[in-house]
Amino acid sequence: MKKFLITGALGQIGSELTMELRKRYGNENVVASGLRKEDSIVVESGPFEIVDIANYDQVAEAVKKHDIDWIINLAAILSAVGEQKPSLAWEVNMNGLFNILEVAREHKCAVFTPSSIAAFGPNTPKDDTPQDTIQRPNTMYGVTKVAGELLCDYYYEKFGVDTRGVRFPGLISYATLPGGGTTDYAVHIYYDALQKGEFTCPLDQDTYMDMMYMPDAINAIIDLIEADGSKLKHRNAFNVTAMSFNPEGIFNSIKKHIPDFTMDYDVNPTLQKIANSWPNSLDDSAAKEEWGWNPQYDLDAMTKDMLEKLKEKLN
């Protein structure tokens, strides 16, 4: 049985991935980790370690103690926070990733680490953005993501570390709030629709971005980890997407369930600049061809499920 170490396990993806992996591989085989212990089912349901990925020794200790086969590196600083704290973003996203890869090389672990649509930039083709294309991002988060893709490729080519990753779009979920990104509005809009009946959107109405519902993101990670490595050509940077919409699109989808819901705009220039530099929609054919990527949720299916689950959670 494989043993996993998940870094950043209390975050938006980690809190759900940990539970799904524990279901499939057994609680004892999935070690969650984070900067501190919190009241969470993730901490209570299986092994948990304090691991700051910027601290090489903490990463190495956790890997040795639990005899880890796979490190799933979800610890990161996201785009909006990264623009406020660029040196922290570099420290965690680059030096932290370097530590993960070094420990993986020494202890013969495989590594999954996600990239993002942020790895693209203003001169990347915006529509049907190809798998292999221009990547000149203009955010610190984007710089660390494109450099991270290259670093993971390097560790595979040079040292044979089995590195894998996807370029996630904005992820929408109800279990854990997002950690400070540009796509977060597409989560907050559901909370405000249910709790206030109105939402003020920080991005303008023409802003299209790729998005995905969390169950598809969790399946993407597990499917890629379980894929036959010999069939993978784009190991660390697979474009994956499930839908592309602008604020009007998600608003109209919610309005089908909450007819009185209203939305206005108060554009945040920092977020808008970031969003404008990202693609409108990705071409994810390489992921489909190389490991069978096949998302299940479109916008309306996601909205229906999000509203149902969030209503239960908020009651």
Ligand code: NAD
């Ligand atoms: P998140 O912000 O919700 O969670 C990240 C976690 O990392 C947090 O719990 C934070 O406390 C922790 N962390 C921060 N610094 C750390 C450090 N030095 N050591 C250990 N832990 C640290 O992020 P997420 O949304 O779960 O994202 C996980 C990964 O997926 C990141 O690499 C992110 O770039 C990528 N990604 C996420 C999205 C999305 O929409 N959520 C989209 C594209 C890519």
Ligand code: AKB
């Ligand atoms: C962000 O907005 O920073 C993230 C991402 C798309 O990487 N959600």
